[in-house]
Amino acid sequence: DTGVSQNPRHKITKRGQNVTFRCDPISEHNRLYWYRQTLGQGPEFLTYFQNEAQLEKSRLLSDRFSAERPKGSFSTLEIQRTEQGDSAMYLCASSLGRIQYFGAGTRLSVL
Amino acid sequence: QQQVKQSPQSLIVQKGGISIINCAYENTAFDYFPWYQQFPGKGPALLIAIRPDVSEKKEGRFTISFNKSAKQFSLHIMDSQPGDSATYFCAATDELNSGGSNYKLTFGKGTLLTVNP
Numbered sequence: 001d002t003g004v005s006q007n008p009r010h011k012i013t014k015r016g017q018n019v020t021f022r023c024d025p026i027s028e029h030n031r032l033y034w035y036r037q038t039l040g041q042g043p044e045f046l047t048y049f050q051n052e053a054q055l056e057k058s059r060l061l062s063d064r065f066s067a068e069r070p071k072g073s074f075s076t077l078e079i080q081r082t083e084q085g086d087s088a089m090y091l092c093a094s095s096l097g098r099i100q101y102f103g104a105g106t107r108l109s110v111l
Numbered sequence: 112q113q114q115v116k117q118s119p120q121s122l123i124v125q126k127g128g129i130s131i132i133n134c135a136y137e138n139t140a141f142d143y144f145p146w147y148q149q150f151p152g153k154g155p156a157l158l159i160a161i162r163p164d165v166s167e168k169k170e171g172r173f174t175i176s177f178n179k180s181a182k183q184f185s186l187h188i189m190d191s192q193p194g195d196s197a198t199y200f201c202a203a204t205d206e207l208n209s210g211g212s213n214y215k216l217t218f219g220k221g222t223l224l225t226v227n228p
Contacts, residue, residue, distance in 0.1 A: 004154070033215060042117075042200045042218025043155065056213055091154055098143060098204065098214045102154030 002026060004103035006092050012109045013082055020078045021106045025094030032075050033100060034067055036060065037089040046090075049075060082110045114138050117201050117219025124226050130188040132222045134201035137182070141203035145216070146175065146186050149198045158199070159186070191226045198223050 005024040013019050025032050030051050035043035046065070048056045051072035061067075064082075069075040079086055087110045093100040116135045124130045136144075145160035161168045161175040161184065168175045174187040188195055202216040 031212075031214070035216075040220065042115075042202070042221050043216070045215045045217070048213045048215055050212055056215065093154070095214065099145075099157055099160075100214065100216065102147075102156065104152060104154050 004092055004094050004101050006090075006103035006106050008106060009104065010107050010109075012111065014111050015084060016081055018078065018080045019082055019108065020076055021090055021092075021108075023075045023077070023092030023094075023103060025074070025092070026101055029094035029096050029101075030072065031095045031100075032069055033093040033095075034075070034077055035091040035093065037091055037105070038087075043091050046077075079108075082108075084110050086110050114141075114217050115201060115203050115219040117222060119222060120220070121223040122225070124191045124224065126191065126193060126226055126228050128191050128226075130186075130191045130195070130224055130226070132186045132199055132201070132224070133183065134185065134219050135181075135183045136203050138203070138205065138217075139182070140205045141217075143204045143214075144175070144177065144184050145202050145204075146173075147200045147202060147218075149200065149221075155200060188224075191224075193226045193228050196224055196226050 007022045032049040034046040037043040049069040064080045067077045089105040091105045093102045146158045147155035148158045149155040159170050159173045163179045172189045177184045198221045200221045201219040
């Protein structure tokens with residue numbers, strides 16, 4: 001499979017728990033993006049990596065959120081002390097240039 | 112502040128008809144305008160894109176019209192087919208100020224297109 005892979009596809013958690021999502025980009029794509037999509041809205045930019053360096057973080061990314069991309073390969077997005085407002089689809093995209101290829105996303109439901 | 116406004120929110124078209132989705136932007140620094148198509152359970156996929164130095168771009172049944180002075184652009188789907196039923200997002204990015212590195216996208220809210228057979 002040469003596409004962007006995200007796991008898990010669905011995550012249900014209780015408020016206050018920590019969750020971690022994983023994104024495996026297309027091989028050799030040096031750019032990796034995380035977006036959040038809520039119902040009826042377009043995806044909103046969260047953060048950007050070039051190789052292993054996190055170069056930009058949106059104001060949407062509160063202190064409870066942390067993202068990593070060790071060795072410039074896969075990336076993880078962790079949400080600590082989840083809140084109901086964190087319920088959304090979390091999308092990962094990768095690119096070599098301007099064309100971004102999106103994964104199918106991880107749908108998070110916080111009860 | 113919504114930087115890219117998209118309309119309509121939903122659209123129903125008969126098979127063979129023309130689907131038209133409109134977007135307007137505020138940030139004059141935007142210099143690349145892609146359209147994405149999203150099917151249920153899938154991530155968005157690039158459909159077609161345009162730069163502001165071009166007024167129109169056509170790829171098959173899909174055409175983007177761009178009006179730089181009005182800061183508006185639209186997607187036209189000719190001969191719409193039931194398989195085109197999906198959510199369409201316009202987007203914009205500021206490539207120049209990104210230093211050619213961070214092509215983060217600013218999306219519109221999306222249009223749910225239904226093409227009836």
